[in-house]
Amino acid sequence: xxxxxxxxxxxxAALLAGLWRVTPLPRRWQLMLAASxxxxxxxxxxxxxxxxxxxxxxxxxxxxxxxxxxxxxxxLAGALAPLTLLNLRPAALLLGQAFSLxxxxxxxxxxxxxxxxxxxxxxxLVDVRRGKQEPESQYARLLCFASFFLSITQGPxxxxxxxxxxxxxxxxxxxxxxxxxxxCFWGYFKKLAVADRAALAVNAAFADPSAYDRSQLFLxxxxxxxxxxxxxxxxxxxxxxxxxxxxxxxxxNFRQPFLAATIRELWDxxxxxxxRWLKDYVYIPLGGSRxxxxxxxxxxxxxxxxxxxxxxxxxxxxxWGFAHGTLQALENHLPWRKAITRGWARLVGVAGTFTLLLAxxxxxxxxxxxxxxxxxxxILHNGGHKAFSNYWELGLTSRQExxxxxxxxxxxxxxxxxxxxxxxxxxxxxxxxxxxxxxxxEGSLFLFLFMxxxxxxxxxxxxxx
Numbered sequence: 171x172x173x174x175x176x177x178x179x180x181x182x183a184a185l186l187a188g189l190w191r192v193t194p195l196p197r198r199w200q201l202m203l204a205a206s207x208x209x210x211x212x213x214x215x216x217x218x219x220x221x222x223x224x225x226x227x228x229x230x231x232x233x234x235x236x237x238x239x240x241x242x243x244x245x246l247a248g249a250l251a252p253l254t255l256l257n258l259r260p261a262a263l264l265l266g267q268a269f270s271l272x273x274x275x276x277x278x279x280x281x282x283x284x285x286x287x288x289x290x291x292x293x294x295l296v297d298v299r300r301g302k303q304e305p306e307s308q309y310a311r312l313l314c315f316a317s318f319f320l321s322i323t324q325g326p327x328x329x330x331x332x333x334x335x336x337x338x339x340x341x342x343x344x345x346x347x348x349x350x351x352x353x354c355f356w357g358y359f360k361k362l363a364v365a366d367r368a369a370l371a372v373n374a375a376f377a378d379p380s381a382y383d384r385s386q387l388f389l390x391x392x393x394x395x396x397x398x399x400x401x402x403x404x405x406x407x408x409x410x411x412x413x414x415x416x417x418x419x420x421x422x423n424f425r426q427p428f429l430a431a432t433i434r435e436l437w438d439x440x441x442x443x444x445x446r447w448l449k450d451y452v453y454i455p456l457g458g459s460r461x462x463x464x465x466x467x468x469x470x471x472x473x474x475x476x477x478x479x480x481x482x483x484x485x486x487x488x489x490w491g492f493a494h495g496t497l498q499a500l501e502n503h504l505p506w507r508k509a510i511t512r513g514w515a516r517l518v519g520v521a522g523t524f525t526l527l528l529a530x531x532x533x534x535x536x537x538x539x540x541x542x543x544x545x546x547x548x549i550l551h552n553g554g555h556k557a558f559s560n561y562w563e564l565g566l567t568s569r570q571e572x573x574x575x576x577x578x579x580x581x582x583x584x585x586x587x588x589x590x591x592x593x594x595x596x597x598x599x600x601x602x603x604x605x606x607x608x609x610x611x612e613g614s615l616f617l618f619l620f621m622x623x624x625x626x627x628x629x630x631x632x633x634x635x
Contacts, residue, residue: 357407383554
């Protein structure tokens with residue numbers, strides 16, 4: 171299997187980069203299509219078949235919708251139906267348990283990446299309907315867009331009119347290979363040295379909140395926020411670095427989100443490509459902000475509820491989405507919402523926003539609302555202060571492992587603070603003397619091998635089925 175976290179993926183990406191450079195420009199999209207299908211077939215052959223069928227239906231719908239607008243709804247149904255069926259079964263089982271009924275117990279196989287390629291096909295279809303995009307005459311080109319291997323399992327979301335022209339004209343510049351490799355390395359560091367080690371403590375605490383004191387539960391709630399960020403942004407760094415090696419500048423997905431001073435700003439910095447998709451294809455069609463204040467608030471909440479449903483079918487996701495929508499709607503009515511983003515007041519905004527993020531993502535991580543209630547109850551009522559002493563209770567095997575986890579978190583925070591101030595280490599490194607560059611490379615490799623948690627074996631958290 172060519173999972174992004176595997177050594178096989180590194181070899182696969184290196185081979186593709188070599189072939190990419192010797193393939194004529196007019197044929198590169200075909201090489202990308204072949205690579206994407208090989209990648210996806212190695213992960214989920216049933217999902218690959220479904221993707222091909224869904225793309226075929228959307229392709230035909232886009233070709234015919236201008237002559238018959240009803241084709242738009244045919245294509246939209248084809249793009250949404252599989253994802254809807256996957257989401258309906260857990261919801262039906264939940265309702266059945268609540269009312270002691272057997273509503274629907276049909277086993278629907280999960281499809282890796284369906285949350286991503288479904289929405290990308292919808293964006294293409296809507297753009298054709300709006301006249302923003304001409305319908306693609308070649309089925310294979312639309313399949314190349316939908317199956318793009320760097321985005322199919324965890325994003326970022328691409329637009330047809332942005333990705334395909336790049337595939338037709340991508341020309342790697344001198345130095346891009348090194349810069350892309352550096353970004354990939356940083357992504358693997360965040361995943362293996364921070365996210366996978368933090369997962370040990372997080373999984374232990376959420377599995378049985380009653381067994382831990384409030385300091386341990388609070389620490390693990392903070393660790394989960396950083397675990398999710400290191401995991402998801404680490405994946406993004408890997409695929410954007412691989413794209414950079416091919417001369418493909420893919421959409422950024424993160425921009426120092428923990429330095430946001432408001433909830434609105436947070437969503438301009440976290441999962442940026444999804445926020446952009448929701449704005450263009452959910453929020454604006456609902457009416458956006460060109461309406462009454464009450465209607466605007468309703469549009470915001472509805473958009474975040476859609477985001478919650480996209481992330482998962484449990485009630486925790488709906489509560490999480492509703493909470494973020496409500497917070498942003500309320501925030502729009504605060505008279506000091508702009509002042510808190512400036513000067514020293516921004517520190518208060520950053521602290522408050524992170525606190526809200528911490529609370530809502532604790533619900534997001536919980537296995538159920540009861541689990542979330544038990545977790546918050548433990549923070550309120552479980553006495554003790556063993557967060558930094560009894561590390562073995564959190565699944566960490568030694569004091570060294572605990573210190574490595576905290577040091578990895580410190581590095582992630584330091585790099586984000588530097589980026590926020592416009593300091594980019596790759597630029598500094600490129601301008602440094604060769605002997606210094608190679609010293610940094612060797613030191614970074616040693617640090618990675620020393621700090622990496624290579625026994626985790628876990629996949630990426632945002633691999634949406």
